[in-house]
Amino acid sequence: MPKKPPSILHAVAQDPGTARRAPRNRRLPAHERRDQILDAALHEFSERGFGAARMEDIAARAGLSKGGLYAHFSSKSAVFKALMQRMLLPNLLFDDQQPLANTRPSGTALAALVDGFLEGAYARLEDDRFIRTLHLLIAEGSRFPEVIRDWRADHVRLIQSQQAMVQRAVQDGVLRDSALTDMVQLIHAPILLAAVLRILQDDAYARQVTPRLRATHRRLLMELLPPDSP
Template sequence: MAQQRTENGRRRLPPEIRTTQILDAALAEFSERGFASTRIDDIAARAGLSKGGVYTHFRSKDAVLEALLGLLLNASVLDERALTAGEVTVERVIDLLAGELYTWCTREPFVATFRLLMAESVRLPGLVEQWREQAESAYVIAVGKMVRKGVMQGHLRPGAATKNPLLLIAPITQMCVRRAIRSEPLSRRELTSHRAAYRQLLRELLEPRCAPDCVNASYGAK
């Protein structure tokens, strides 16, 4: 099938691809210039489009920002059904939190959008609360279901962390904040060291100190 082209000879791409190009360009421009100093022309130039091409997909610069933050708010690597399937062991929780989720939340696109959220929180005060409700709460709920099952199976030690799973996720949020407020990126060595310490912390918080029957009895008694 021949590619569709616009009147000026440009290849016509599907709307979802153009939208992604615009959002990628906007994130780069917002990160370099700041939201207030970025113009639609700047986003269009970086995306290889005309200003009208951007307006075809977004009615304003604010709409572009909202779409970018929407990706942060709605992005999730957690499948609740998969998290609670089978045996929930300490290693499985560590692999999720210090592995998959940690990697996702410390990737540069996520951190750049998180930085943008922080920078624009005064101008758009509802965004931080929206992120807390939609993203952070979703992680807490999903991880909470997982660790509760692990406790009932006798694989995890009951305690403050399993009853308040936000405590288990807090080191990831702390690393996101550290990366967002630093002018220079963290080195690979720093990230590796922090991840290793996080894995050890999770192990110390979650490993049972007695037999499975003892864990189940103590959890049920509280």
């Protein structure tokens, strides 16, 4: 019998809600059922590894038959992709649906955008599923690149769209030409650092450092994004 791989989440606390198998035959709205399946999959992938996890085990943990699981997801790869899409697509500072106007925003308006962005991004760090999914991606992504290909493509598309929007705003004088607007990944980098601290450090240290990191992140954005005075 092959040796069971060790859990990849030895450094991250397990969410007890995903450790219990859900009762069968409970009717749920589609979005709740989907979340329940993904929570079950996160547990199975984390405990067994993607390669060893089985659809029937995900189904059982979610309180479904195997056929019921296939009614929602066509394959184990599709489950993994949906897990990445749910938790690991980036928060964006500037909304594609409300592009930056061709006018200089007031300091108050830009501050409101920044504060809303930071609120959403750092709130995700309080969701253990985000940390556990990131840990799963780091541990399993290089072993199964074909499984995360679509997620990678979506991630790159969002970053490229944000970069193009920011570059237009710089050209229009709406944002300052700075290191942050040269490479928008730097706008998100402190959030990733905070997530890595959650994985590598003990909980008390991470909770002590994260508020200071968030405050410094805000200062960085507010110093380097507003346009120079005319």
